[in-house]
Amino acid sequence: MSNTLPSEDGGKEKYDTSGFRKYNIPLEQVPKFSHDDPRVDEYISEMKPVLITGSNLIESAMKWDLEYISEHMPSSNLTVIISKDHNFKYVNEKKLPQGQMSNLKPIHTRWSSMTAREFLQKIKSWKEGDERLYLQQVLDSSVGPQLVQDFLHFNWEWAKNKQRIHGWGPLTSNLLLISMEGNVTPCHYDEQQNLFVGIRGFKRCILFPPEQFDCLYPPPVSDPHDRQSQVDFENPDLKRFPKFSEARGMEAIVGRGDILYIPLYWWHHIESKQNDDYTVSLNFWYKTKPTADIEYPLKSHQKVAILRNIEKMVAEALQNPDEVAHLMRALVLGRYT
Numbered sequence: 149m150s151n152t153l154p155s156e157d158g159g160k161e162k163y164d165t166s167g168f169r170k171y172n173i174p175l176e177q178v179p180k181f182s183h184d185d186p187r188v189d190e191y192i193s194e195m196k197p198v199l200i201t202g203s204n205l206i207e208s209a210m211k212w213d214l215e216y217i218s219e220h221m222p223s224s225n226l227t228v229i230i231s232k233d234h235n236f237k238y239v240n241e242k243k244l245p246q247g248q249m250s251n252l253k254p255i256h257t258r259w260s261s262m263t264a265r266e267f268l269q270k271i272k273s274w275k276e277g278d279e280r281l282y283l284q285q286v287l288d289s290s291v292g293p294q295l296v297q298d299f300l301h302f303n304w305e306w307a308k309n310k311q312r313i314h315g316w317g318p319l320t321s322n323l324l325l326i327s328m329e330g331n332v333t334p335c336h337y338d339e340q341q342n343l344f345v346g347i348r349g350f351k352r353c354i355l356f357p358p359e360q361f362d363c364l365y366p367p368p369v370s371d372p373h374d375r376q377s378q379v380d381f382e383n384p385d386l387k388r389f390p391k392f393s394e395a396r397g398m399e400a401i402v403g404r405g406d407i408l409y410i411p412l413y414w415w416h417h418i419e420s421k422q423n424d425d426y427t428v429s430l431n432f433w434y435k436t437k438p439t440a441d442i443e444y445p446l447k448s449h450q451k452v453a454i455l456r457n458i459e460k461m462v463a464e465a466l467q468n469p470d471e472v473a474h475l476m477r478a479l480v481l482g483r484y485t
């Protein structure tokens with residue numbers, strides 16, 4: 149089923165990263181285990197990334213390529229993001245200042261919609277310099293009866309078992325991702341647990357733990373790029389972001405049938421293999437259950453959640469984002485440092 153053999157040496161097998169962009173970041177390997185290896189649940193319970201091979205979680209979706217989708221969803225309009233270059237940095241449009249849309253630097257990406265057939269034609273005729281496309285469609289009833297049937301035949305028992313034993317909250321969505329070769333979703337974190345599954349092609353994922361928040365420099369929570377690192381991995385500005393030189397990551401290659409567990413609040417930078425065919429992936433995003441009784445010491449992701457809440461509260465109280473830095477500095481400088 150999967151083209152990556154479960155590693156016999158306890159997950160230390162080196163991934164073949166040829167065809168992926170090289171960054172000057174020290175990287176360890178994300179351990180890789182077969183789906184029935186007990187170490188899988190050990191890693192998930194410790195909220196550490198793990199690559200899971202040989203599961204049949206979405207066996208019924210392994211045939212999801214653009215031909216199949218075009219055939220079974222001929223007229224459905226699917227969400228496609230268009231970018232000026234290979235970076236597809238998420239923009240929360242609800243956080244764009246309404247009145248000042250005009251003087252905002254032009255947004256790097258924009259949303260569009262088209263049929264799967266149109267998407268396939270555009271990526272087949274793509275040439276250097278053209279805008280790039282990334283199909284990102286939430287699986288819902290609009291994907292039509294055949295894909296809904298395939299969806300219903302996922303191995304939900306396996307998924308529900310993970311959800312239950314690890315105390316995850318409800319499944320919020322599955323995002324179908326069809327990417328041109330070489331597209332990059334730059335480094336960001338999500339506030340959900342993620343089972344990220346490969347269907348076609350190869351994606352390389354670089355991950356950093358939540359405690360490296362101060363090495364990855366997300367913008368203010370109120371910024372449209374909230375949760376996204378401001379550091380350009382291909383050309384890092386170490387004057388502005390000096391601690392990025394201390395970032396230490398992990399790396400995994402997600403191939404056909406592989407599941408990468410991306411723990412919530414873990415930073416991840418994901419790209420499709422260059423000069424290869426388009427990739428197809430599907431993620432499962434789960435909310436976490438609210439923490440009933442807080443256990444100390446706090447986990448690093450809980451500290452990031454505290455940082456976010458403090459930032460939101462101070463910005464809300466001041467009603468002026470320009471005053472936040474001064475107040476936070478006054479709180480810390482010469483008093484806690």
Ligand SMILES: CCC[C@@H](CC(=O)O)C(=O)C(=O)O
Pocket residue numbers: 284323325332333338342344416418419429431
């Ligand atoms: C919309 C982003 C999808 C994905 C990244 C990717 O596969 O390009 C990711 O970041 C996630 O599954 O959390």
Ligand SMILES: [Zn+2]
Pocket residue numbers: 336337338416
């Ligand atoms: Zn993500």
